[in-house]
Amino acid sequence: MMSPNEQNKLKLRQICFIFLAFMPVTKISLLPSVLSGFCEERLWVAALLGFLLDIGVLFIALHLYKKHDNCTLFYLLENKFSKGAAKAVYFGYGVYFILKAIVPILEQQDYVHNTLYEISPSAAVFVPLFIVSFYQSLKGLKILGRCADACIWLTGLGLFLVFFLAFNIVDFTNIFPIVQKPTYKPVNALFRSIIWFSDSVYFLLFLGHFEGEKKQTLKVVGSYGLASFIVIFFMVVFYSAFGSIAKTRFFATTELTIYSLAIANSARFDYIAIILLMFSQVFAIILPVYLATKCFERAFGLKKALIPAIIINLLLAVFTVVFTEKLFTVLSFMSNYLSYVFIFFGYVIPFALLFIPKEKKLENTSKA
Amino acid sequence: MKTRVKHRIVIIVALILSILYFSNDFSLIDIEKTAIIVAMGIDKADEGVEITTQIGIPQATDQALDNQDTLISAKGKTVMDAMEILSKRSGWIPKLSFCNVIIFGKELASDDISVIVDHLLASEHFQNSALLAVCDGKARDFLSTPTPLDAISSFAIQKVILENGATSSSVLDTNIKNFCQKNYGRDKCGYMPYIRIISGDAKGQDSSSSATTDYEIEGDNRPIDGLIDVLPLAEGSSDGGGGGGGGETPTAIFDASKTAVFKGGKICDILTEKETIAFNLLSLPADRVIITVQADGKNSALEIINSRHKVWLDYGVKPTLNMKLILTVRIADGSDENGEGNSLGRRATVDKKFLKSLEKDLSDTLEGLAKRQLESETDLFGIRNLTYKFNNAKYEDYKKIPLSNYQVKTHIHVSSRDKTDENT
Numbered sequence: 001m002m003s004p005n006e007q008n009k010l011k012l013r014q015i016c017f018i019f020l021a022f023m024p025v026t027k028i029s030l031l032p033s034v035l036s037g038f039c040e041e042r043l044w045v046a047a048l049l050g051f052l053l054d055i056g057v058l059f060i061a062l063h064l065y066k067k068h069d070n071c072t073l074f075y076l077l078e079n080k081f082s083k084g085a086a087k088a089v090y091f092g093y094g095v096y097f098i099l100k101a102i103v104p105i106l107e108q109q110d111y112v113h114n115t116l117y118e119i120s121p122s123a124a125v126f127v128p129l130f131i132v133s134f135y136q137s138l139k140g141l142k143i144l145g146r147c148a149d150a151c152i153w154l155t156g157l158g159l160f161l162v163f164f165l166a167f168n169i170v171d172f173t174n175i176f177p178i179v180q181k182p183t184y185k186p187v188n189a190l191f192r193s194i195i196w197f198s199d200s201v202y203f204l205l206f207l208g209h210f211e212g213e214k215k216q217t218l219k220v221v222g223s224y225g226l227a228s229f230i231v232i233f234f235m236v237v238f239y240s241a242f243g244s245i246a247k248t249r250f251f252a253t254t255e256l257t258i259y260s261l262a263i264a265n266s267a268r269f270d271y272i273a274i275i276l277l278m279f280s281q282v283f284a285i286i287l288p289v290y291l292a293t294k295c296f297e298r299a300f301g302l303k304k305a306l307i308p309a310i311i312i313n314l315l316l317a318v319f320t321v322v323f324t325e326k327l328f329t330v331l332s333f334m335s336n337y338l339s340y341v342f343i344f345f346g347y348v349i350p351f352a353l354l355f356i357p358k359e360k361k362l363e364n365t366s367k368a
Numbered sequence: 369m370k371t372r373v374k375h376r377i378v379i380i381v382a383l384i385l386s387i388l389y390f391s392n393d394f395s396l397i398d399i400e401k402t403a404i405i406v407a408m409g410i411d412k413a414d415e416g417v418e419i420t421t422q423i424g425i426p427q428a429t430d431q432a433l434d435n436q437d438t439l440i441s442a443k444g445k446t447v448m449d450a451m452e453i454l455s456k457r458s459g460w461i462p463k464l465s466f467c468n469v470i471i472f473g474k475e476l477a478s479d480d481i482s483v484i485v486d487h488l489l490a491s492e493h494f495q496n497s498a499l500l501a502v503c504d505g506k507a508r509d510f511l512s513t514p515t516p517l518d519a520i521s522s523f524a525i526q527k528v529i530l531e532n533g534a535t536s537s538s539v540l541d542t543n544i545k546n547f548c549q550k551n552y553g554r555d556k557c558g559y560m561p562y563i564r565i566i567s568g569d570a571k572g573q574d575s576s577s578s579a580t581t582d583y584e585i586e587g588d589n590r591p592i593d594g595l596i597d598v599l600p601l602a603e604g605s606s607d608g609g610g611g612g613g614g615g616e617t618p619t620a621i622f623d624a625s626k627t628a629v630f631k632g633g634k635i636c637d638i639l640t641e642k643e644t645i646a647f648n649l650l651s652l653p654a655d656r657v658i659i660t661v662q663a664d665g666k667n668s669a670l671e672i673i674n675s676r677h678k679v680w681l682d683y684g685v686k687p688t689l690n691m692k693l694i695l696t697v698r699i700a701d702g703s704d705e706n707g708e709g710n711s712l713g714r715r716a717t718v719d720k721k722f723l724k725s726l727e728k729d730l731s732d733t734l735e736g737l738a739k740r741q742l743e744s745e746t747d748l749f750g751i752r753n754l755t756y757k758f759n760n761a762k763y764e765d766y767k768k769i770p771l772s773n774y775q776v777k778t779h780i781h782v783s784s785r786d787k788t789d790e791n792t
Contacts, residue, residue, distance in 0.1 A: 114492055118463070128385055135381075169545075176757035244553035245545065248489060259497045259545065 010210040014145030015203070016223035021151040022284035023199050023227040024159065024234070025277055028252055030107045031196045032238040034331070037247035038189030041175045044235045046189035050197035051228035057350045058200040058224055062217050065207055067358050072208030074298050080356050087299045089349070093205070094295035096345040098312060101288040103195050103334060105129075105320055106327040108278075108285055113325075115254050115274060123324040130317040133286045137293040137309035141209050144290065151280040158253075158276035159230060163237065165263065165270050166256040170240040191343075192335040198346025200224060204353075205291055253277055289316065403440070403460035407522030409507025410484060411473035416445035417484070420508040421454065421462065422522045439512050447484055448491075464493040469526050470500050470544070471507040471563065474635070482551070482633030489548045496545040499529050502628045502635065503563040513565060513620045521620075528622045529561050537657060540627040540644050547630075554752035554767075557631050561624035562638055631746045639737065646733040647748070649693055650677050658700050661729060663721040670718060670726060671700035673785060681754050683766060688775040689742070689749060691734055697726065698785040718784035731778040738776040745771045 010018075027047075035043035068076050077086035109126045136143055190197070203220065213219070239246050241256055249255040257263065257270035289312060296308035323330055409420040420441040440458055444450030455462055470488065472481055488494050503510045510521070517524035529541050539561050551558040627639040627647070639647065645657065654675035660667055674696040682688040699718055741748045751774065755766045 118465075131381060131385060173757055177760040180760050242545070243549045245489065245548050255496070258495060259543070263497075 008140035008142050010141050010145045010206060012210055012213045012216055012219060014142075014148050015206055015210060016219055017148035017152045018144060018202070018287070019199070019220075019223045019227045021148045021155045021280055022287055023224070024230045025155055025280045026104050026107075026199075026284045027196055027231045028159075028162075028234050028277075029111055029281075030250055030252075030327075030331075031193060032235050032252045033247050033250050034193050035189050035235065036239055036242075038192055039185035040246075041177075041239055041243075042180070042186045043189065043239055043246075044175065044232050045183075046186040046193070047228075047232050047235055049186060050190050050194070051224075051232070053347060054197055054200040054228070055221060055224060057198065057347060058203055058221055059217075060350045060354055061200070061203045061207060062220060064204075064353060064356075065212070065216075068356075070208055070210075070212060073204050073353075075208065076353075076356065087301070090295045091299040092349075093345060094292045094299055094308075096341065097288040097292035097295060098316070099334070099338060099341065100195065100198075101285060101292065101316065102319065103327075103331055104281075104285040104288075105316060106323060106330055108281055109320060109324065110327045111251050111254075111281075112278065114251060115278075120325070123321040126320060126324075127317050129282065129286075130313040130320075132282065133289050133316075134309050134313040136283075136286055137290050137313065138305055141206075144287065147283040151283055154276040155280045158273045158280065159234070161270065161273035162253050162256055162277070163234075165260040165273070166237055166241055168261060169256075169259045170237055171243070172236070172240045174240045174243040175236055191339055194339050194342045194346070195331075195334055198342065201346050201350060202287065202291060204350060205294070289313065401459065401461050403458070403462050405462050405464050405467045406520060407469040407471070407511060407525070408464075408467050409441075409471045409473065409503075409511045410447060410476060410481075411506050411508055412476040412479060413443045416443065417447060417450055417476065418443045418508065419447060419450040419454065420511050421467075422511050422520060423460075424466070424520060439508075441508055447487055464491075465495060467494060468498050469522050469529070470494075470498050471510060471522075471525070472500070472502045472560070473507040474502060474504055475506070477502040477560075477628065477630070477635045480633040481630070485544065485548060485551065485633070488544050494544065497543050499526060499541060499543050500547050501525065501529055501561045501563050501624065504565075510563065510565065510622075515620045515622065517621065521622075525563060525622050525624075528563070528624045537648065538641065538645055539624045540639070540648050540651075541624075550750075551630065551633065553750075554756055555747040555750045556752075557629065557747045557750075559627050559629050559639075559748070562626040562628040564623045564626070565620045566623050567619055567621075629741070629746060629748055631744075636744060636746055637741070642729075642733050643737045646730050647737065649675055649695070649730075650679055650691055650734070650749075653677075654695065659726065659729075661722050661725045663719070663725040668699060668718070668722045669701040670697040670722060672697050679749060679754065681751065681759065682777075683759060683762070686775050687766070687769055687773060688777055689738060689751060690777045690779065691738070691749075692779040693730060693734075693781070695726075695730075695780075695782045696785055697723070697782055723782045723784060726782045727780045730782075731780045734778050734780075735776050742771045742774050742776070747771060 031047075032043060035046050039046055064073075064076070071079075074086050074090060077089055108129075112126065113120055136147075234252070238249075238252050238256060241259075242249050254270075254274055257273065258268075260270070263270055293305045293309045293312055296302075296312070297305045300308070302308065403421070403423045405421045406424040407422040409422075411418045411420070418441060420439055423438050423440065440454055440460075442450045442454035442457065444453050451462055454460075472484075476484075485500075488498070489496060510525070513521055515521050515524045517527065529539055540559055542558070542560055547558045547560065625641040625644060627644045628635050629637040629639060645659065649657070649672070654672040657672040658669050659672065660669045662668075672695050676692075676694040678690075678692040680690050680692075682690055697718055738749060747753075751771060752767055756763050759766055
């Protein structure tokens, strides 16, 4: 019997690590200031609502796993509806993942330019990211697991350092009052920032690509819950530190650490944390690009991911060069016009999948 | 065959990536042309502002500490406009990441600094942890004043301001972030250390407690008229930790024990030394703050070793601002004016009369300060913010109450450090 590694499958531990290593790092840069711009001290409420929805999707996916014997989403759709329908859904998800990757990529680019460079560098400096992304897109799923295995430590250490250095400037009363009315502000904030959420939809694509384990619901939901808690705690720390000016502090991790007395008295060793988190962010922003490639590979019935990988990475590279320093224009466009698209693919389709009846006999498959 | 092709592709890609990586200069600027700005002074000019930047020039380790730092100033419509002119004329690229102190001239601060501070906050060039201060005069003069405390005057100012950033002290320090947080918050009020120059002797025997607002600038470093002036400080060296230099020994010592209060971006009040310490105790935990109290004609310097503080509002019959301070003190110096000291020194418990005296002193100071601020509708104590946080349901109603309608109550309790503590 082949091991999950030989079958190019993920281990459940690796899925948990994907959530823990990659989910927080994409949400601690720009998202805190965007949320505080919409709902001030209740930014954590907006994030909590988003993560509750995400965990709901995760429960749906785990339910599908049990109900349909760990078959892939494509196989399920193909069997229940038709191959065309399955391809259409995968095509939709391919587009969705590309859209989902755009803001984090531009965010990362802006962050790198602002943090590591004294004066704005050429846009081409960021292009090598897409060479890494292209290489990763050609590989099987286990590359994600291995990246997560490595990055979990970097993310953990980076976040620990950030929290440690930020500790002396936080005033937790800044997030008071905890309970207040009206509630539409956090809901609106979530709607406008929905592009950062719904990471749990990745798990739908992992169905059929991992071996089940005992207490897997607890492990998967627990890891996503822990990652969500870290992000919410980060937001609380962020707002506690900046209060009324939080909405103007765009790169939260760098902003939080510079006020430490340890930094003032020695040197900018907070860059260790920044670099560690940036390294994890590279793989975190590649994740949706990778999944988009796999979706298009299935949607067009291709044997290899080479062509979609070239096209997607080339498109994104060109887009990134063209829209360098235009992060907020893109963000504004997406939150104004594309929020419904994100809700549809992130929450509506997973919810609709609940209503697919159980097949009497469904062949298990693990083919990507 | 396929494997060999794959390997070749991998090597080629790796080479391309290496070329991209190693041919990149990471946009580093020429160090020969880079001016590392360690402090900046901003003054009001006829049209716009005048900035004075103090540049830190690295010195060889085998040489005595010469006063090689240079001041460059330029005028412009805005701070960045002036900076651009400065850059153009001097040929130096200003690097502001190490600018740790920004000093505003009093004239500018009396006008309005909101726009400038807003720029400092938004600019990617400045560190938001840079200390802010306002000086009693022109910032340019302060930065050009040699001091025996450090070769670079701004470093001396920085030391004076940042006595201890984490705990209470005799200076109410602030940085760009903290100032903006209050100024753009519901309080719409902020504060900065108010720096003065004290003319003492070369040994620095003058103490800040006897400081006056009158100051004297030694030497003639005043710039010539023009858009941009380079102001090399007087040549010379000093031994040891002395700095400044010049033909004569620099005598200026900086004092930051007073605090300038801002409302709407303008100075509206100056807190005295006592008020600064008392207000600081309400904001931060105290550690080694020394206050001299008088009782029965005797002086005793008490060291605050522990403190708890709380500020809260009471919307009962009349809106009330409550301030609570619980302090633990010990004797720092029990000598009286005749030099007769307490033989037990720091181990002795503090006499109750001194404790009561300190309680009364702090209570009177805080009450007087609070009443003065409230009467001028200055929300230094953060009443609006406290109302929003802890009386949110009625915030809209309560925020309409004029600050002058608030009562002030102080709850000060000072106790001596227990004798038994000494054994631990």
